[in-house]
Amino acid sequence: MKKGFRVFLALVAVLCLVIAGCGQEKDAEKKAEAPVKEQMAVGFIYVGPIGDGGWTFAQDQARLELEKTLGVKTIYKESCPEGPEVKEIIRNMIDQGAKIIFAGSFGYMDYVEEISKEFPDVKFCHCSGYKQTDNMANYFGRMYEPRFLSGLVAGLKSKTNKIGYVAAFEIPEVIRGINAFTLGVKAVNPEASVNVRWTHTWYDPAKEKEAAKALLDEDCDIIAQHQDTAGPQQAAEERGVFSIGYNSDMKDMAPKAYMTAPVWNWAPYFIDQVKAVQNGTWKTHSFWGGLKDDTVRLADLTSNAPEAAAKEVETYTAKIKDGSFHVFSGPIKDQAGNVKVGENTTMSDKEMLTMDWFVEGVVGKIKSNE
Known part of the structure; x- marks a missing residue:
C-alpha cells in the first residue's frame, strides 16, 4: 500500500514538472513574439x-x-x-x-x-x-530681463562712464540685449554710454578678445558681451578692469574682472x-x-560688483517678476532722440522680436541701418 502511494506521488511530481515546463515554454514563446519596446x-x-x-x-x-x-x-x-x-x-x-x-x-x-x-x-x-x-x-x-539687471551693475561700477559691449551679429536678439543692457546702465548712471563693437562671430575667442581690447583702448572700463566665449572678459582682466559675462557663470575664467552674468536655465x-x-x-x-519662469537668471554677484548693486538688482527683479516693471516700457528714445516707445506704453512681443534700432545711449551702428 505504501509502495503504491509512493509511486502515485512520483507520477504526480513528474506531471507537475511537465506542466510547468510547458508553461515556461509558452511564456518564452510569448516574450519572443512580443515586440521589444524601444527606449525613446x-x-x-x-x-x-x-x-x-x-x-x-x-x-x-x-x-x-x-x-x-x-x-x-x-x-x-x-x-x-x-x-x-x-x-x-x-x-x-x-x-x-x-x-x-x-x-x-x-x-x-x-x-x-x-x-x-x-x-x-x-x-x-x-x-x-x-x-x-x-x-x-x-x-x-526673455534674456533682456537679466540683461537689464546686469546693466545696473555695470552702470554703478563704471568710473569713465564708457562701457564696452562686444556684440555678435546685427539680429533682433542681439540688438534687444544691447538695448536692455543700456537701459539698465542709464537707470542708475544717466551719463554713461554703451559702446558697441561687432565681431560677426558666435565662437571665436581670439577675435572677440581683440574686439574687447579695441573698446578698452577707447577708455571703456567695463566689458559686456553677446558671444559664447570668455575672451572679452579675459581682455578686461588683463587690463585691470571689470566684466559682465553671458550664458553661464564664468567667474572662474576671469575671476579678477567678472562681476555677474545673465545666464540660461x-x-x-x-x-x-x-x-x-x-x-x-x-x-x-x-x-x-523669463525671470518669473526661471528660464533666465542673473548669476550671483561677485565681490567685484559695487556694493549698491545687490539692492538695485533685488528691487528690479521683484518688480519684473510681479509685472510692475517692464524693461521696454516707455518713454524710450532711439539714438537720434526720437520717441520710439511712448509714455505708459509697453512694446509687444512682436515688436521686441523684430527690434532693429538702438536706444539712446548706445554708441554704434546697426549695419542694415547704415
Whole structure:
C-alpha cells in the first residue's frame, strides 16, 4: 500500500514538472513574439562645442539634468553648421530613435521646418526662431530681463562712464540685449554710454578678445558681451578692469574682472517637453520664458560688483517678476532722440522680436541701418 502511494506521488511530481515546463515554454514563446519596446531618445543639435563655457555649455548642462531627472537616452551633436547639412544630422538622430529634437540656434530654423514636414511623428523644438508647424515649436527666453539687471551693475561700477559691449551679429536678439543692457546702465548712471563693437562671430575667442581690447583702448572700463566665449572678459582682466559675462557663470575664467552674468536655465523647459511627448500631450507652441519662469537668471554677484548693486538688482527683479516693471516700457528714445516707445506704453512681443534700432545711449551702428 505504501509502495503504491509512493509511486502515485512520483507520477504526480513528474506531471507537475511537465506542466510547468510547458508553461515556461509558452511564456518564452510569448516574450519572443512580443515586440521589444524601444527606449525613446532625445536629440540635441548644438552650434558650438559643449566646452565653450557659454551658450552650448548651458544647453548641455540642461541636457544632463534632463537625463538625470527622466532617465531618457539623449543624443547630441556639437559644432553643427547652420546650413542644409543639419538636415542629415537630424535624419541620423531619428534613425537612432529620437522622438523629439531640440535645435539650439537661430540658423537651423528653415531646415528644421523642412524636416518637420518630412517626419510628422517626430517633435521638434527650435530655439530663438519664429516658425511653427504642427510638430515644430519655437522657444526662447526673455534674456533682456537679466540683461537689464546686469546693466545696473555695470552702470554703478563704471568710473569713465564708457562701457564696452562686444556684440555678435546685427539680429533682433542681439540688438534687444544691447538695448536692455543700456537701459539698465542709464537707470542708475544717466551719463554713461554703451559702446558697441561687432565681431560677426558666435565662437571665436581670439577675435572677440581683440574686439574687447579695441573698446578698452577707447577708455571703456567695463566689458559686456553677446558671444559664447570668455575672451572679452579675459581682455578686461588683463587690463585691470571689470566684466559682465553671458550664458553661464564664468567667474572662474576671469575671476579678477567678472562681476555677474545673465545666464540660461533650459532644464525646466526640456523636461516639460520630453514629459509631454512621453504622455502623448505634446502640442506645438511658442515659448518665451523669463525671470518669473526661471528660464533666465542673473548669476550671483561677485565681490567685484559695487556694493549698491545687490539692492538695485533685488528691487528690479521683484518688480519684473510681479509685472510692475517692464524693461521696454516707455518713454524710450532711439539714438537720434526720437520717441520710439511712448509714455505708459509697453512694446509687444512682436515688436521686441523684430527690434532693429538702438536706444539712446548706445554708441554704434546697426549695419542694415547704415
